[in-house]
Amino acid sequence: MKKYNWEDWEKAYDAGKVIFSTWKDLSFFRINKDFKAYPVGTFFNESLFVRGYPSIPRIYVLKTGLIRYLSYPFYAEEKIEGYNVRLVKIGKDILAFTRRGYVCPFATDRWEDFLPTIPNFLNKYPDFVICCEVAGPENPFVSEWPPYLKRDIHFFVFDFAQKGTGEFLPGSRKINLLQKFKLNHPEISGPFHPEKDYEKIKDLIRRYHREGREGLVFKPEEKGTRVKYVTPYSNLTDLKVVFPYLGEVDPHFISLRLIRLLLNLYEFEEFKDEVYKTLGTNLFEEALKSIKEKKVFDEVFRVRFKNLENYHALLAHFKQARVNIEIIKQSWENGYFLVEFKKIYPRATQFWGQKLEGWGEVD
Amino acid sequence: MKKYNWEDWEKAYDAGKVIFSTWKDLSFFRINKDFKAYPVGTFFNESLFVRGYPSIPRIYVLKTGLIRYLSYPFYAEEKIEGYNVRLVKIGKDILAFTRRGYVCPFATDRWEDFLPTIPNFLNKYPDFVICCEVAGPENPFVSEWPPYLKRDIHFFVFDFAQKGTGEFLPGSRKINLLQKFKLNHPEISGPFHPEKDYEKIKDLIRRYHREGREGLVFKPEEKGTRVKYVTPYSNLTDLKVVFPYLGEVDPHFISLRLIRLLLNLYEFEEFKDEVYKTLGTNLFEEALKSIKEKKVFDEVFRVRFKNLENYHALLAHFKQARVNIEIIKQSWENGYFLVEFKKIYPRATQFWGQKLEGWGEVD
Numbered sequence: 215m216k217k218y219n220w221e222d223w224e225k226a227y228d229a230g231k232v233i234f235s236t237w238k239d240l241s242f243f244r245i246n247k248d249f250k251a252y253p254v255g256t257f258f259n260e261s262l263f264v265r266g267y268p269s270i271p272r273i274y275v276l277k278t279g280l281i282r283y284l285s286y287p288f289y290a291e292e293k294i295e296g297y298n299v300r301l302v303k304i305g306k307d308i309l310a311f312t313r314r315g316y317v318c319p320f321a322t323d324r325w326e327d328f329l330p331t332i333p334n335f336l337n338k339y340p341d342f343v344i345c346c347e348v349a350g351p352e353n354p355f356v357s358e359w360p361p362y363l364k365r366d367i368h369f370f371v372f373d374f375a376q377k378g379t380g381e382f383l384p385g386s387r388k389i390n391l392l393q394k395f396k397l398n399h400p401e402i403s404g405p406f407h408p409e410k411d412y413e414k415i416k417d418l419i420r421r422y423h424r425e426g427r428e429g430l431v432f433k434p435e436e437k438g439t440r441v442k443y444v445t446p447y448s449n450l451t452d453l454k455v456v457f458p459y460l461g462e463v464d465p466h467f468i469s470l471r472l473i474r475l476l477l478n479l480y481e482f483e484e485f486k487d488e489v490y491k492t493l494g495t496n497l498f499e500e501a502l503k504s505i506k507e508k509k510v511f512d513e514v515f516r517v518r519f520k521n522l523e524n525y526h527a528l529l530a531h532f533k534q535a536r537v538n539i540e541i542i543k544q545s546w547e548n549g550y551f552l553v554e555f556k557k558i559y560p561r562a563t564q565f566w567g568q569k570l571e572g573w574g575e576v577d
Numbered sequence: 578m579k580k581y582n583w584e585d586w587e588k589a590y591d592a593g594k595v596i597f598s599t600w601k602d603l604s605f606f607r608i609n610k611d612f613k614a615y616p617v618g619t620f621f622n623e624s625l626f627v628r629g630y631p632s633i634p635r636i637y638v639l640k641t642g643l644i645r646y647l648s649y650p651f652y653a654e655e656k657i658e659g660y661n662v663r664l665v666k667i668g669k670d671i672l673a674f675t676r677r678g679y680v681c682p683f684a685t686d687r688w689e690d691f692l693p694t695i696p697n698f699l700n701k702y703p704d705f706v707i708c709c710e711v712a713g714p715e716n717p718f719v720s721e722w723p724p725y726l727k728r729d730i731h732f733f734v735f736d737f738a739q740k741g742t743g744e745f746l747p748g749s750r751k752i753n754l755l756q757k758f759k760l761n762h763p764e765i766s767g768p769f770h771p772e773k774d775y776e777k778i779k780d781l782i783r784r785y786h787r788e789g790r791e792g793l794v795f796k797p798e799e800k801g802t803r804v805k806y807v808t809p810y811s812n813l814t815d816l817k818v819v820f821p822y823l824g825e826v827d828p829h830f831i832s833l834r835l836i837r838l839l840l841n842l843y844e845f846e847e848f849k850d851e852v853y854k855t856l857g858t859n860l861f862e863e864a865l866k867s868i869k870e871k872k873v874f875d876e877v878f879r880v881r882f883k884n885l886e887n888y889h890a891l892l893a894h895f896k897q898a899r900v901n902i903e904i905i906k907q908s909w910e911n912g913y914f915l916v917e918f919k920k921i922y923p924r925a926t927q928f929w930g931q932k933l934e935g936w937g938e939v940d
Contacts, residue, residue, distance in 0.1 A: 277935070574642060
């Protein structure tokens, strides 16, 4: 592995930027904070090096943003509301790593239900990292999902990256492999031209907004900058879902969504009436209900596992990450272990509790 | 002056917490950052010590907050939307000091138009600091004002503090002096009991909201904690006025107003329909107009001065504070020098400009 020099890594390790991690027999290092050119979530050991999935800059205005960053040909891929994992073949195992470089016990347990051709694929291409979104109503981390997913979860493959360099496969080759191996993937449109196809891309956003989809990621056919853009629907839903849990989430989250929403309206005047009509409800209705009813702020999640060992690994992960959970129900059903659990949110409880109890604050 | 020991002040001066300031022949030190028990805006020299006006904690819920902090008897004073100055007699002059301890050339120029009995008052009570709000459509600093003020400004006296200790005069004595000297002041209601008069205080907030007033400051008759509470009107208007100028103002400003508004609705369900109906417009309409029309973000202010020297001091103050202004009109009218000027907002221009030009951001 020529990709790194050990002296640098030792320094990073001493500074707490690199963390020693294990998963069963596997041990590896995980980058916890962007370090040199390596993004958070990069992980490696003596025989493996996988780069973290890079952050994709957001554009606020399509008209000017597409021209600034893209040229013909590029693709517009549906951005799925879920969480990002990378499937990697390590020895005989295929493991799912989260954005931060942890092994995700849940995605590791479930990928084969949704991507059954992956073992063949990785036998043929063992040096590929399969980047996908895990999304759906029954996942342990995210409270939003595409509305067309009505139960459980699904995996959406959106990139193949090389181990080591992290280089992505070109668009057309990716599409080819997705089809050949029948891998579930986000809707891909294009190829597009950033100026000539502006109206087509606006139409996509119009449809995605109506259908409750999150947005688009624009990817050049070859190497180059990728950018993303989200629908008003996504911004409105984020507001609804997060406002009750302020305290857990930085209040800045709210302002950011409102800024994005304003710039949605700047470019899509036709959404103005709808946004004006629903904004109050989206912002306040859930939060009002919560602060009226709850003493302790919590959120219910449902998941299904095939393998109890993975379920226990998820519990251990929550414990290590100091996520306080309470199990509501567990049962075997059609070969799956179904779990319903609550995450307890002490910071949201304190955030709203103090205000409701009449404590004053200097702001 | 036993109030402070010079060694401490020297340290604070070296740390940049105390700033040397002048106004004509007067020189003094000004506390620039809270220092020990002294709030920002405290100022002093060898013969004078005036404490900064203390921050008043905000409560988000009247029902629990009033009981927590107040007991019978306390007063509910109208909170005026404007800026806080302290009038102080120094030698033969009566000068207005801002919240941060600068001499305010504008308020110093104009107080005698609105508080003509102050010279008599301060001859009788030279050790009193007169705390007042300067508010109205023609002030150089604040873009909001009570809607019942249709032109120019007004001064509202809300406290008398002792030089040196900063101690406030008890409520009934204050009311007595305000009346005796016919000093304009915010509406004062009470005395109240925090539990028995909860409904009366809610009624005040209902009326203030309808009348477009900012809110209430609750002050115990004697010493003790003061707290404040603002109307949904004030929160909605803050959102409208500030959203276009994000970049100049921290986006956190927006989230804070929304949190306050949610807790308004928690306690005043009757405002829900109105808030839901107007929130979108309040948040986005002005900002949309600005980003569509403006290349450079600016804001127009109008002021009138009696004394050109004070006007020039205001210009010097803007220059020193790096506020970029552009004079639009100046003319003498009925003994007043009328000035219309623009503040140019480079940070807001950049904040929106970058997004409009399609620049991407990682957030």
